[in-house]
Amino acid sequence: MEKTWNNKAWFLVLPVLLLVGFSAVIPLMTVVNYSVQDTFGNNVFFWSGLTWFEQVLHSRRFHEALLRNLAFSFTILAIQIPLGIFIALNMPRKGIGVPICLVLMALPLLIPWNVVGTIWQVFGRVDIGLLGRTLAAMGINYNYATDPVAAWVTVIVMDVWHWTSLVVLLCYAGLVSIPDAYYQAAKIDGASRWSVFRYIQLPKMHRVLLIAVLLRFMDSFMIYTEPFVVTGGGPGSTTTFLSIDLVKMAIGQFDLGPAAAMSIIYFLIILLLSWVFYTVMTNYDSGR
Amino acid sequence: MNFAWMAWTWPTAIFFITIFALIAAMGVWEYFRPGGDPRVGILRFETTRGDRLFISLLGSSFINLAWLGLVDTNLWWSLALSVAYAILVFRYV
Numbered sequence: 001m002e003k004t005w006n007n008k009a010w011f012l013v014l015p016v017l018l019l020v021g022f023s024a025v026i027p028l029m030t031v032v033n034y035s036v037q038d039t040f041g042n043n044v045f046f047w048s049g050l051t052w053f054e055q056v057l058h059s060r061r062f063h064e065a066l067l068r069n070l071a072f073s074f075t076i077l078a079i080q081i082p083l084g085i086f087i088a089l090n091m092p093r094k095g096i097g098v099p100i101c102l103v104l105m106a107l108p109l110l111i112p113w114n115v116v117g118t119i120w121q122v123f124g125r126v127d128i129g130l131l132g133r134t135l136a137a138m139g140i141n142y143n144y145a146t147d148p149v150a151a152w153v154t155v156i157v158m159d160v161w162h163w164t165s166l167v168v169l170l171c172y173a174g175l176v177s178i179p180d181a182y183y184q185a186a187k188i189d190g191a192s193r194w195s196v197f198r199y200i201q202l203p204k205m206h207r208v209l210l211i212a213v214l215l216r217f218m219d220s221f222m223i224y225t226e227p228f229v230v231t232g233g234g235p236g237s238t239t240t241f242l243s244i245d246l247v248k249m250a251i252g253q254f255d256l257g258p259a260a261a262m263s264i265i266y267f268l269i270i271l272l273l274s275w276v277f278y279t280v281m282t283n284y285d286s287g288r
Numbered sequence: 289m290n291f292a293w294m295a296w297t298w299p300t301a302i303f304f305i306t307i308f309a310l311i312a313a314m315g316v317w318e319y320f321r322p323g324g325d326p327r328v329g330i331l332r333f334e335t336t337r338g339d340r341l342f343i344s345l346l347g348s349s350f351i352n353l354a355w356l357g358l359v360d361t362n363l364w365w366s367l368a369l370s371v372a373y374a375i376l377v378f379r380y381v
Contacts, residue, residue, distance in 0.1 A: 026294070029294060029300075029304060030293075030294045030295065032300050032303070032304075033294055033295040033296055033297060033300050034295060036297060036299065036300060037295055037297065039295075043292065043293060043295070045295045045297075047297060050356060050361060050363070053353070053356055054356055054357075054361060057353065057356060057357035058357065265353065268346070268349050268353070271346060272346060272350070275342070275346065279333065283333040283334075
């Protein structure tokens with residue numbers, strides 16, 4: 001059937017354009033305007049050119065927060081993706097186990113970020129928390145408020161606890177879409193467990209896995225609430241990720257100019273990474 | 289309507305006018321040569337004119353940031369470099 005081409009349909013997109021303009025484009029323009037000026041409040045601005053960009057690009061604080069954030073994102077991806085696949089592979093495909101597993105998996109996803117932070121903040125406390133006291137009783141020196149390693153472990157374990165389910169659910173959706181005939185054919189060919197995974201399950205999960213990686217990367221790259229509640233970015237600034245640093249700069253110190261410059265650089269990095277992910281995803285699909 | 293709260297300056301206004309003009313020009317181009325001219329270039333995946341504009345703008349932002357961070361505060365050279373980069377993107381990507 002011949003497709004009908006009618007460019008007047010583009011007018012139907014107009015409300016979305018207005019909405020995006022109001023909620024994204026105008027604020028973004030304002031941030032760009034702030035990034036080249038200095039203010040002492042009262043809506044009075046002074047031109048400062050590229051000073052803030054230069055300052056942010058040369059600031060150790062920004063470099064460290066960026067590296068920390070990248071390290072965090074890649075660590076949680078390296079844990080959550082294989083773990084998610086592993087759990088999804090071992091979940092039942094039929095029977096009463098299916099709804100039980102799905103509900104259990106979905107539970108952590110239903111808890112708001114700040115509540116997750118509070119749970120882990122209390123859970124890990126050495127004086128009253130179950131985890132903190134147990135570890136202390138076992139003779140392990142664990143105190144996320146003073147020890148950077150403990151703080152990092154807490155933040156990573158918390159994220160794994162909160163978000164691995166998302167990867168599991170996505171992978172599970174990919175797995176149940178595989179027809180039984182594939183497995184029967186594999187059995188007839190005498191394929192090993194690994195071959196079944198490598199040539200049947202993984203290709204079928206590829207698409208959802210890319211979405212999982214994209215979602216988990218984006219989410220971890222903007223992580224704010226949980227580490228803010230648990231560690232407040234500390235001890236020192238060892239768990240100060242980009243967004244925590246940005247909020248400290250913009251609202252804590254009220255340095256609107258440098259904060260605007262930093263958020264533009266942050267935005268450009270996210271834009272680049274999303275574009276790379278998106279391009280890889282769409283081209284993988286069209287290439288198949 | 290009062291836009292003073294947006295703290296406009298001439299350089300940022302010119303920056304946005306340029307970007308909107310580029311997008312409008314893409315619209316005019318599309319009107320005269322519809323279809324977006326999809327092709328597979330050196331990145332080995334299909335790009336349209338819109339993709340090439342996006343790659344040019346995003347790349348230019350990083351060229352300018354890198355220049356500011358590593359070379360000099362005078363961004364006219366990096367702007368020229370960005371234009372050259374955009375021409376190469378439109379020609380080969």
